[in-house]
Amino acid sequence: MNQESEHNEAARSAVAAxxxxxxxxxxxxxxxxxxxxxxxxxxxxxxRLKDPEAVRIYDSIAYDYERSFGRPDSSHPMRSVVFDEALRSWLSAHPGGTVVELACGLETQFQRCDDGRVHWLCVDVPVALDVRERFLPATSRCRHVRKSALDLSWMDQVDATRGVFVTAQGLFMYFDEKDVRRLVVAMFERFPGVELMFDTIPPWFSKKTLEGFAKTEHYTTPPMPWGVSADAIEPLLRGWSGRIATVKTTPYGAFRGPLSVYLRLFSRIPVLRSVPPTIVHVRTRAAVP
Structure with a gap:
């Protein structure tokens, strides 16, 4: 081993330690x-997503990511780009408003989108917030609530005077439909005029996870019981609540590689539009019409 190799190995060992x-x-x-x-x-x-805090946390954790999850793909960063764009637009129209991030995990959307005025509520189960707080401590404008999203008492922590925007990235698919409905309707009733953004998976992929979807030979995804096709989501939501003003559905974003070609094809062919996952942005009315 030459001197340079020894130096690099020592550096890697120091980082690992x-x-x-x-x-x-x-x-x-x-x-x-x-x-x-x-x-x-x-x-x-x-x-396409600049996320220095994600890089810092990623490099700080002793975990073999590729062993569990395989080579990285652009699904989650492109999803974050779509969420960020919608949220920044909302923040410009609602200075000092409140953003509720359900199942925040190690998401760094607050760090990417903070305008210096927003009030942020990170909601997640205690085990997840225990990890988050090792890297992203709570602050006066970014508070942590140690509860499941299904524990509706988190709503008592929300200041709705300047508007509320709720995000739920990668969450609802892990719930049963009845629980999603209870949560969504409760938000719409509690916070008139709230905007909600979440993503869904199609029924075929939900079924795959229920049968046991191995991402790699070392990692099997948790079951995702709620799957809904893109063309079914708006009528489903409107059947749940009369407060809905608009429902916008969009794909995850500009994927890299061959998948981007397939997704563009799917978006142009009606029978295939429900194949990919979907991002849903719901705007509600301040009062029932």
């Missing part, structure tokens, strides 16, 4: 999956 070990399983472990994809995208010279 300093890295933080985390103990996660089930749904909370998926926060490392999304972190893997966002951080690796951000490290690219042509990154």
């Amino acid at each position: 300093a890295a933080v070990k985390v103990d996660l399983g089930g749904i909370p472990e998926t926060m490392l999956w999304t972190l893997h994809n966002r951080a690796r995208e951000s490290k690219r010279p042509d990154a």
